[in-house]
Amino acid sequence: MSSDQAIGSGTRRVIELALALGCFAIATSEFALVGLMSNLAQELGFTFQQVGQLVSSYAVGVVVGAPAMVLLGAAWPRRKAMLVLLLLCIAGNGAFALCSGYWELMAARFVAGLPHGAFFGMASVVAASFAAPNERARAISRVMAGVTLAILIGTPFAAWFGEVAHWRAVYWSITALGVAACVALALVLPAQSGRAGPSARQEFRAFNIPAVWLALAVAAIGFIGTFAVFSFLAPVLQHVARGPSAAMPLLLALFGLGAFLGNLVGGWGYDRLNKTAIVLSLSFNLVALLAFPFLAQTVPLLGLGMFLVGATVALSPILQAHLIEAAPAAANLAASSNHAAFNIANALGPWLGGLAIGQGLGLVAPAYVGVAAAACALALCVQGIGFGQAGNRFRSRKVS
Structure with missing residues (x-):
């Protein structure tokens, strides 16, 4: 047993819990803007396309920051690195709450996105390092529950709070959450988890293996449908289900509930089934997205559809645990890059979904884009099924 695992x-x-609070603060910062798009557009005179580009700016920050922040902080103790990442998140969200100019807001969202993937990746590695080998995926899923709770509670609350207060008040609250998470981690994260990891060169060398790249490709392709459907929920509610806009917070909450439960089931499944859980999760993604256009016709069934699409998040802890196991000497970089891959899907999903809608295929067309993407990811996974063998060999090893 490692010294990390020796704690009670x-x-x-x-x-x-402290790690999950940090994840909650960062994820709420990401998703809250979806429910505040109308508020920003109305107050600042932006088009919906411009507000959508604020979402994209954050995603670009994640993609750039996930590997860059890990490699830049490779020589730092992990505890110090995570606190610096939270401070960067605090700065980005505070600036967003203050600014009014379009390019200033774009820059603030980019900065807020930089620590996203690196923090989630390091939080997963720290959680796994304290867990027994057959409990690591569940430990990761408990920490990542902060992300799914942000979808379940944070995003609907932000949408409501933005209406009764102001969108700036939402982001000041998120900034305060970041401060609370920073203080909590500084107080509870023990010194032994703060040791420095491998050098940037060593970590990249261990990262650059086919198993890692294949898993990241599965993440980037497999989540396209989730983000495509989520991004076009408002017009689907209005024009397909013909429901009131007041139903939006409930639908977001159902999506979040599906994500919360899916995340926990995914961690449980990987601890028991290893690489088979990846195949089963992608198969579920395909079925859920295929069913969505039929469920979107009425508000109650749309709620069920959003719950099922939310549950596709089960793939997240599965791939996170697999990447840490496949590249233990590059655990920080591999786990952080997983979130960069998700945000590639976050960028591709709305874009491809919008193209499908623009071709006259209807507002539910993004779900069919997701079906095609999930099928491609599943085929890629089955074709390269050996990429789980590294994880099987790893279960007796220690997470560095």
């Missing part, structure tokens, strides 16, 4: 279960849960 109660202390592990406290650490996981």
